[in-house]
Amino acid sequence: MPEKAMEGLDRRGFMTASIASAGAAAVLASNAGPAKAQDASASGGPRGTLYTGDVVDGKKVVSRLDVDDLAPGQRHLLYFQGVETPTGQHWYVSVTVVKGAKPGKRGVLVSGVHGDEMSSVHTVQTVMNQLNPAEMSGVVTAVTDVSRPAMESMQRRWPNAGRGADLIDMNREWPGNENGVTAVSRHAALLFNRLLRPNADFAIDFHTGTTGFEVAAFNIAGMDAPEVKAMAELYPVGQIFDNHVYPGVLHNAFMDVGIPSFTPEIGAARVLDVKMIDLFVEGTMNVLKHYGVVAGPMGRTGKDVSVFVGNSAFPILAAAGGLVEHLVKLNDKIEAGQKVAVQRNSFGEVVAEYTSGVAGVITGQRSDAMAEPGDPLAFILFNKATQEGVETYPE
Template identity: 50%
Template sequence: MLSHNDTYKTGMHLGTILTGDQIQGAPVISQLDVNDLEPGKKYRFFFQAVQMGTGQHWYIPVVVAKGAQDGKRISLTAGVHGDELSPVNAVQRIMDNLDPEKMSGTAIAIYDLSRPAKEYTQRQWPVAQKGGSLVDLNRVWPGDEAGNNAPTRHAGILWNRLFKNNVDIALDFHTASTGGDFTMFIFADFRKAEIRQIAELFPIEQIKNDAGESGSLEMAFVEAGIPVITIEVGAPRIFDARKIAMTVEGSMNVLKHYKVIDGPIGRTSKEAGTFFGDMFETVRSTTGGYLELLVDLNDQVTPGQKVAMQRNSFGDVVAEYTVSVIGKVATIARDALTEPGSRVMQILYNSTDLNFKTGISHQSGDDY
C-alpha cells in the first residue's frame, strides 16, 4: 500500500493510498486497490470521501475479506440512503460469516455511503447551499469529482477510487423510504442472463424484471458492464429479522455460486415460490385524508378490487381506491395521513399475462 504522497502507479491506476490517519483504530484510505492487500485476511478501513463545508471529510466504513486464492470480487453496499438500516445489519452478518483463509475471491462491504443522511436517519443527503436542499445520492451515480454539489462529487470519488477496478459482481441493498414498506424484493435487468441468475439465487417474495433507474448505483454498474441487482429489504429505520435472514441466505448463495466460498446452495427463488413481474401499477391518493389499507404486502389482487380508502377529519369516506391488474402488492404506505398525489401502493404484475389491463412501468422514484 502507498502513502498519501506516494505517486507510484500500479498498472494503470494508483494502488491503495493510506492517508496516515486512523479512526477508531482503523486506517484511513483515500483509494482502494484490493490487489495490494495480503490474501487470506480481513481488513477494516475508513474511506476518506468528500469534504464538508468546514473542509473536514466524511468517512465511509469499508470491510474487505480477501481470500487466500484468487476469484471473483463481490461488493455489498448498504446505506446509499440514510434511512436504510436492515441492509447494514444484513451485510454485517454476511461479512461475519466469511473466513478469508477459506475463500477464493474477495468480498467488499461498503457501509453508510450517504453519511450525512445516515446521521439523521433520513433518506436524502442534506446540502448546506440553497437553504438546505436535499439530494438523492441514488440519482447521481457514477458521480463527478468536479460536480456542482457535494453528493455528486462524493459519488464520483467513491466510484473512481473505491468501486472502479475492484468489483466484478455487485449487490446493492436498500429498503422502502420512510413512511413506506416493501416486500422482500429485487430489481434485476433480465436482458442480462447472468443478472437474472443472480436474482434467482435469493429465496425472496418478489422479483421485478427492470431496466434500472438513471443515476442509480445499479445503473452505474450496469453501464460499466458489471452484473448487479438491487435488493429491497423491507421497511426503513428498523431491523426486520425475517427479511434480513432471507438477504443473508441469498447473498451467501451468490458467494457460493461464484466459488468465493464453499458449500451447497441453499434455498433459492424456486423453493421460496417467488412472484415474478415486469410492471408496476401505482395507486396514488386523489385527496388528503386518513388512509386505511384493505390489503397488505404480498397480497394477491384482482381487477376492480378495492385496496384502500380515505376518511376526512370528521370520519367521512372521501376516497376509495381500486386496482386494474392481477398481481401482488409490492409496496405500501405506512403513514396514515396522506396528501394528494402520495403513493398509496404499487402492484407488481406481469405484462405477458393476458388478464392484465393497465399499468405503469418501473417504480415511481420514491424507493430504489
C-alpha cells in the first residue's frame, strides 16, 4: 500500500539527491567496471543468459537471463545473482520460468518486493504450479522473493547497512541504478535491467497491505492504458484504484518503458488469505488466457462481480493514541460525514471519533488494535473530480 502524506509531488521527487550528484556518480562509475558496462543491456545492449558457474541447492545461478536461451516445453528453476552484500556474497533471487512448447507472449509475475507480503508470494506460486509447459504458447517468468533481506525477517523494508542501520522501501526505488549509493537501488537495477524488463511483454507486480493494515481485494491500474485496463478487468475483485500512483513503484517502471503493468493488492500482510488468493489466481489465469499463453475458457472476471472504480483514496488518520474500534468493514459503501471509527484511552473514555470526508468504499483498515497520532485508520476509495500532480499516501 502507498505511503507518505497525501500531497502533490514531482514525478522524480523520490529519487535520492546523492545518486544524481555528479561527484558521487563519477566515483561509483570508476569503481563499477563490468556492472557499468552492462547497464546498457536493458536498452539494446548485451543479451543472452550469463551463468555464473555457481550452483545453489542444485539450481544454476545466472547474472543475466534471456528466456529465448532456455529449452521450450520445460520448467526451469534458477537463481538470479542480485546485489553484493558487505561480506562480498550476493543476495540470490528465486526465478521460475515455465516456457511453452510453442512461441508466444512473455509474461512476468513478481512478488516479494515487500518482505511481509505473503499472500502475494503464494498467489504467484499457485499460478506457476498450474502451468503445463507442454500445452503453453509463450513464457511465464516468476520471481517470488525480490527483497530477500526483508523477507528473512518478514518486514516491509530492506534493512540497508551501507551508511548505518536504515530501512528502505524497495517499491520506491525502481528502476534503480546499478551504480547507485544504496544496495536497494543497485539490486533493483540489476533485476530490472537483466531479469525483468528483457523478458516481459506484460508484467504484474503482486502486493498486499502492510503490517498492521489490511486491504480489500483490488487492483491498482492506470485505466487510461488500454492493455492495462483489459488485464485489470479480468479479475473477479470488487475494487479498482484507477491511479498511476507515484514514481519508483515497479509497475510504473515497466510502464515507463512501454510494458503494460499493474499491481494487485491481496488482503493483509504476514498471512495467507486463501479465499482472496483464489480470486487473484483466477484473474491471473484469465490474463494468461487473454494473451494466448494458456488455452481454455475464461474464469470469473470483473463482469461477474460489482466493481467499484475510484481514482483517489481518502485517508483517515488517528488524531490521538488509544484503542481503535471500526464501525465499518472492508468493501462497505460510505457516505460523506458517516462515522467510521472511534478511539478510546486506557480508561475506556472516547478520545476521538472519525468521519469520512467523501462518499466511496472502504478499501483499507488498520488491523492493529492500537494507534498513535498520524497512523492511518482507514482509506476510502472515491472519485475525485479533478486530479492535480501525483498523489501519495500515509502508510
